[in-house]
Amino acid sequence: MTALPTFSLNDGHTLPALGFGTWRVAGEEAEEEVRSALAAGYRLIDTAASYGNEREVGTAVAGSGVPREQVLVTSKLRGADQGYDAALRGFERTLGALGLDRLDLHLIHWPLPARDLYVDSWRALIRLREEGAVRSIGVSNFTAAHLDRIIGETGVVPAVNQIELHPGFVQEEMRAANAERGIVTESWGPLGRGKGLLEAPEVRAVADAHGVSPAQAVLRWQHQLGVLPLPKSADPQRQRDNLDVAGFTLTGEEMARLGSLPQRRLGGDPDTHEE
Numbered sequence: 001m002t003a004l005p006t007f008s009l010n011d012g013h014t015l016p017a018l019g020f021g022t023w024r025v026a027g028e029e030a031e032e033e034v035r036s037a038l039a040a041g042y043r044l045i046d047t048a049a050s051y052g053n054e055r056e057v058g059t060a061v062a063g064s065g066v067p068r069e070q071v072l073v074t075s076k077l078r079g080a081d082q083g084y085d086a087a088l089r090g091f092e093r094t095l096g097a098l099g100l101d102r103l104d105l106h107l108i109h110w111p112l113p114a115r116d117l118y119v120d121s122w123r124a125l126i127r128l129r130e131e132g133a134v135r136s137i138g139v140s141n142f143t144a145a146h147l148d149r150i151i152g153e154t155g156v157v158p159a160v161n162q163i164e165l166h167p168g169f170v171q172e173e174m175r176a177a178n179a180e181r182g183i184v185t186e187s188w189g190p191l192g193r194g195k196g197l198l199e200a201p202e203v204r205a206v207a208d209a210h211g212v213s214p215a216q217a218v219l220r221w222q223h224q225l226g227v228l229p230l231p232k233s234a235d236p237q238r239q240r241d242n243l244d245v246a247g248f249t250l251t252g253e254e255m256a257r258l259g260s261l262p263q264r265r266l267g268g269d270p271d272t273h274e275e
């Protein structure tokens, strides 16, 4: 399998071209999925305090046989832990649940602007990075206004902004906003959560033209947009397929075709979403 180039972050670190998502899986299932994803070759695992599976993710990483320094683990600060002191305490719980002595990437999960605690939470993440407890820090579901506020008040630019992004929600403005600020865009729900998007005739046609699956076509589209997708799959064969998107290139016309599907958010609106 050809390897895709890594992403360079604004803090001097790198991330793999593609990571593995773990939302909505818990218990033994989560452990098994992460173990097989690591065996398939994933080296970036995305979890969150609110997923309730950090313990299982940590167990899978520890038991995978992959050296710790080769696996990058992302977690996210949940809404209940926003605020400076609460974010520090929330981070300790995350690290304890994962069984790690250092986290690779920590994100503020949602801005929750009505609570107005995301700047204080960001200051806590900055401290954790300064102390070496976290390698890289970033945000998720932040708009350009949220980004400008934390950057303006702290002078620290997030390394990553993880946002909903797939052909059914192409996020052209947010991709540009992230890029202008030197922030890598990670995509959640990159497969549009599976059903529907992967059955769309436009997606199937592009996939068929390259002899790949609809999921591979969609992930390749994101790669060519300069986005880092985090597909989730319980199925070991799909896990491998989703990682195998380096061997073909979409034409400009195919990129445009995948980007012109009807647009609709699947998840929350960052300005109003509450956790």
Ligand SMILES: NC(=O)c1ccc[n+]([C@@H]2O[C@H](COP(=O)([O-])OP(=O)(O)OC[C@H]3O[C@@H](n4cnc5c(N)ncnc54)[C@H](OP(=O)(O)O)[C@@H]3O)[C@@H](O)[C@H]2O)c1
Pocket: 020, 021, 022, 023, 024, 046, 047, 109, 140, 141, 162, 163, 187, 188, 189, 190, 191, 192, 193, 194, 195, 198, 213, 215, 216, 230, 231, 232, 233, 234, 235, 238, 239, 241, 242, 267
């Ligand atoms: N920051 C945030 O607010 C946020 C929000 C949501 C998600 N996330 C992160 O982003 C990750 C990905 O998003 P997601 O899990 O919502 O959705 P997703 O990755 O877009 O889609 C997952 C769905 O697609 C199916 N699937 C995977 N590979 C496939 C393939 N090759 N062919 C056909 N179907 C396939 C999976 O089914 P099987 O499992 O049966 O293969 C699953 O039902 C999450 O797991 C989480 O880590 C972050």
